Amino acid sequence: MKKVFILGFFLLFMLKTAAKETEVPKKIYIPVITKQVDTSFFQLIKSGVEQAAEVYDIETTFDGPKLGESAEVQLDLLKSVLSKKPQAIILTALDSQAAAPYLAEAKAAGIPVIGLDTGVDSPIVKTTVATDNYSAGAFAAEKMGQLLNGKGKVGIVALDRISEEALARTTGFIDTLKKNYPDIEILPPQYDSDTVARAKEATIALLTEYPDITGLYGQGDDISTGIVEAVKALDKAGKVTIIGFDSSRTLSDAIKEGIVAGAISQDPVGMGYVAVQTALSAYKGEILPAFIDSGFFWYDKSNIDNPEIQPYLFE
Secondary structure, three states: OHHHHHHHHHHHHHHHHHHHHOOOOOOOEOOEEOOOOOOHHHHHHHHHHHHHHHHOOOEOOEEOOOOOOOHHHHHHHHHHHHHOOOOOEEEOOOOHHHHHHHHHHHHHOOOOEEEEOOOOOOOOOOEEEEOOHHHHHHHHHHHHHHHOOOOEEEEEEOOOOOOHHHHHHHHHHHHHHHHHOOOEEEOOOEOOOOOHHHHHHHHHHHHHHOOOOOEEEEOOHHHHHHHHHHHHHOOOOOOOEEEEEOOOHHHHHHHHHOOOOEEEEEOHHHHHHHHHHHHHHHHOOOOOOOEEEOOEEEEEOOOOOOOOOHHHOOO
16 A cells, blocks of 8 residues: 555656646747847847737847947846746857857757847757848849949948858859859959948048949948948049948938939848747747748838838838
8 A cells, every 4th residue: 555655646746747847838938139239220120029029929038238248248148048947049149159058058958049130150059030141142233233234343342251141241242243244343342341430441442443433332331331421522422333231321311312322121120020930939849941031122212211111221
């Protein structure tokens, strides 16, 4: 009888333990940790995250370093959310190598990690939700080729030569021009032009060395602003076909004034929304593709004021 009682107690204990381990949380918690929390771009991503959280009735937080803060701030945030045992984590890593121990901790705890925007360089990450920057660069090249009627000389003012997003935006642009517009001469890209001042300096150098440039491609909002300032300073505004990337007040005004032909804009709201959907899928154990394109679109003078476009033009 005693043996039966002990066996019954043991079985009851095991059943309670198993139930606890497989217990569905009262409310799913999916935190988002970004590389910059206070920029317009990431605030729009936050908007998409919050929309998805409301639709799917989940709890979320949106944190990250402020502009200029170190990667240590992000690592502290990652450590904090791990202690809360979330159902999934969405992450844009400032330093993937430094984040590796925390990613390993997440994996050991069965917490899926989803990359966002520039993502995380780690095999632990289930997938990355971001803009297909190669396709965006290719699209910019098609627009440039069409606007130049397949002839001319084009300069590229690039973010850098090492980040995946910069390389993809450059490679997609160059590959497409070479393939579809062989009569357009492509000048060596000007790298490390990731601020307005550096982009302006690089553009002035390009226009001075190659005064017959007919097209300029800028890879980001600060770069596009720097290009606009440079052509104005050299009295070349409206004389060079400029294609930008992302958005800013300066870029929008330049498009309306005819200084910039148009620009590629990402969809940060959609990116945030899809990231939450994807994190939910990962929590449920669904198979995910290695990359999920959140989309991009072209805007110019003809559609910049359209209601569908306006919400996505961040400043």
